[in-house]
Amino acid sequence: MKGAIWAQALLENARAVPGFPPSVIVLDGTIAHLAYRAISILPNASARFPRARNGEFGLDEGLAVAEAVRGASGDSAILSIVDVPGQAFGRREEAAGLHLSLAVAVESYVEERRRGRPIFALIVGKAISGAFLAHGMQAGWIGALSDGDVEIHVMPAASVARVTRSTDDEVARIASVVPATARDVATFAAFGALDALFDVIDSRAPAPAEIEQVRAAIDQARREGLGTRAPADRLRRPPAAARRALALDVRRRIDEAW
Amino acid sequence: MTPATLRRSYVESTPRERIVALADPGTFREILDPFARCSSPYLAEQGVVAQRDDGVVIGRALLEGRDVGAIAVDGRFLGGSIGEIGGAKIARVLERARDGAFLLLDTGGIRLQEANLGLLAIAEICDAIVALRERAPVVAVIAGRVGCYGGMSIAAALCSQIVMSPVGRFGLNGPEVIEQEAGIEEFDARDRPATWRATGGLRRVAQGHADILVEDDLDDIARTLREAFRATRNRERLSLARLRDRFAESAPA
Numbered sequence: 001m002k003g004a005i006w007a008q009a010l011l012e013n014a015r016a017v018p019g020f021p022p023s024v025i026v027l028d029g030t031i032a033h034l035a036y037r038a039i040s041i042l043p044n045a046s047a048r049f050p051r052a053r054n055g056e057f058g059l060d061e062g063l064a065v066a067e068a069v070r071g072a073s074g075d076s077a078i079l080s081i082v083d084v085p086g087q088a089f090g091r092r093e094e095a096a097g098l099h100l101s102l103a104v105a106v107e108s109y110v111e112e113r114r115r116g117r118p119i120f121a122l123i124v125g126k127a128i129s130g131a132f133l134a135h136g137m138q139a140g141w142i143g144a145l146s147d148g149d150v151e152i153h154v155m156p157a158a159s160v161a162r163v164t165r166s167t168d169d170e171v172a173r174i175a176s177v178v179p180a181t182a183r184d185v186a187t188f189a190a191f192g193a194l195d196a197l198f199d200v201i202d203s204r205a206p207a208p209a210e211i212e213q214v215r216a217a218i219d220q221a222r223r224e225g226l227g228t229r230a231p232a233d234r235l236r237r238p239p240a241a242a243r244r245a246l247a248l249d250v251r252r253r254i255d256e257a258w
Numbered sequence: 259m260t261p262a263t264l265r266r267s268y269v270e271s272t273p274r275e276r277i278v279a280l281a282d283p284g285t286f287r288e289i290l291d292p293f294a295r296c297s298s299p300y301l302a303e304q305g306v307v308a309q310r311d312d313g314v315v316i317g318r319a320l321l322e323g324r325d326v327g328a329i330a331v332d333g334r335f336l337g338g339s340i341g342e343i344g345g346a347k348i349a350r351v352l353e354r355a356r357d358g359a360f361l362l363l364d365t366g367g368i369r370l371q372e373a374n375l376g377l378l379a380i381a382e383i384c385d386a387i388v389a390l391r392e393r394a395p396v397v398a399v400i401a402g403r404v405g406c407y408g409g410m411s412i413a414a415a416l417c418s419q420i421v422m423s424p425v426g427r428f429g430l431n432g433p434e435v436i437e438q439e440a441g442i443e444e445f446d447a448r449d450r451p452a453t454w455r456a457t458g459g460l461r462r463v464a465q466g467h468a469d470i471l472v473e474d475d476l477d478d479i480a481r482t483l484r485e486a487f488r489a490t491r492n493r494e495r496l497s498l499a500r501l502r503d504r505f506a507e508s509a510p511a
Binding site: 048049050059060063066067070087089091092093094095096097098099100101102103104106107110111114129130132133134137138152153154155160164174177178180181182187188191193230231232234244246247248250251253254255257258 | 289290294296299300303304316318342343345346347349350351353354368370371372373374375376377378379380381382384385386388389408409411412414415416428429430431432456457461462465467495496498501502504505507508509510
């Protein structure tokens with residue numbers, strides 16, 4: 001429920017927007033007198049799709065996120081609070097076309113951002129795989145709590161050792177030599193992928209000073225126009241020069257040959 | 259109708275052969291070909307032999323005279339997975355392409371061995387597809403053995419048009435991702451026909467989740483690709499109202 005905790009903590013004058021499933025909380029409110037719509041995915045033990053009851057990004061969640069993003073008022077920025085353990089893994093979801101649910105959320109974020117609506121994301125817990133692509137990664141500005149619970153990866157931790165037929169120790173060793181496979185927030189930030197890290201004592205119970213610090217960072221980012229930057233802009237952040245040198249080199253060589 | 263003996267199978271062709279067969283004759287110019295030696299430095303450490311094009315073939319080609327970006331993912335290399343280099347190749351072609359692009363997708367999604375670098379690249383690819391399709395067609399072809407899964411299934415769903423053959427499969431979480439990319443043998447092979455029935459080209463086109471069905475035939479796909487480039491973007495596919503109806507049909511009683 002960290003998504004709801006932070007959404008409610010960050011927005012002033014917050015009111016819940018009705019019409020969304022219980023697994024998606026949508027709040028309209030303000031930060032420093034500017035309008036924001038906060039969106040987060042929550043566990044819902046009675047969700048109609050059983051594989052999306054623990055906060056996973058499932059069929060209904062993608063549609064709800066898309067509708068919330070598209071339906072925000074003209075002067076409102078979007079604030080995506082990210083705590084998603086992954087997408088719903090289910091036969092029923094695949095048959096229905098789960099990828100379309102994620103795609104419609106991605107499309108909504110990209111189109112709104114390209115039209116000039118600032119998009120901010122704050123990672124407060126897990127940011128895993130397709131769920132993070134669909135909810136957070138298209139933001140122009142991404143912040144994260146500097147917290148041991150925060151995890152950023154393309155696959156749930158338990159699956160990695162099994163899938164690679166190796167041990168937890170081997171997975172940890174590889175993460176130490178290939179940082180892209182690490183899961184911690186500091187390593188992800190070192191790629192230039194994050195715009196701010198916030199120290200918190202207890203991510204489940206944000207203190208007033210911690211909330212104020214996040215609000216101030218988001219407000220400053222909005223005033224500087226950082227919420228409408230495209231994902232490729234992350235390659236221009238200082239850490240990327242060294243840590244994403246290969247991607248930059250590939251892009252440069254394509255430009256030379258084009 | 260071409261006699262069966264003269265048909266050229268898409269499935270049996272390599273990524274370069276596919277692009278050459280689909281583009282206007284003699285117009286494909288590859289960029290960062292294997293001689294450029296763009297191979298992943300992250301794989302040796304993880305016991306995997308790298309490939310000199312990182313499993314992604316890119317370049318420029320003409321399609322009925324249009325100056326388009328050409329992209330083909332090599333499903334034979336690590337399940338067509340997307341790492342830092344392959345991801346940057348795809349993203350930059352989409353950003354540079356003038357009159358549109360076609361993507362021959364045979365991919366399990368993000369490469370586990372380069373996890374978060376693949377994740378960052380796919381976010382760029384999704385953004386680039388939406389930006390490009392506003393001014394020109396972006397057509398995905400899903401007709402290879404791997405299909406299109408993971409993060410790249412999201413990217414494909416954003417394209418203007420999606421062409422599929424019955425061999426192609428299209429979904430978010432595929433059992434084959436696990437099998438091909440990492441070799442897990444746990445997946446029950448008896449589920450495979452069920453996977454095709456649920457996520458194969460016949461089903462996806464019938465559902466309206468893909469737009470045009472083709473045979474496993476390069477000439478048929480070449481004709482269809484041109485047809486897809488002439489079509490307007492299929493906005494219906496990602497319509498919220500339509501998806502809401504579709505998903506409601508799938509909900510447990």
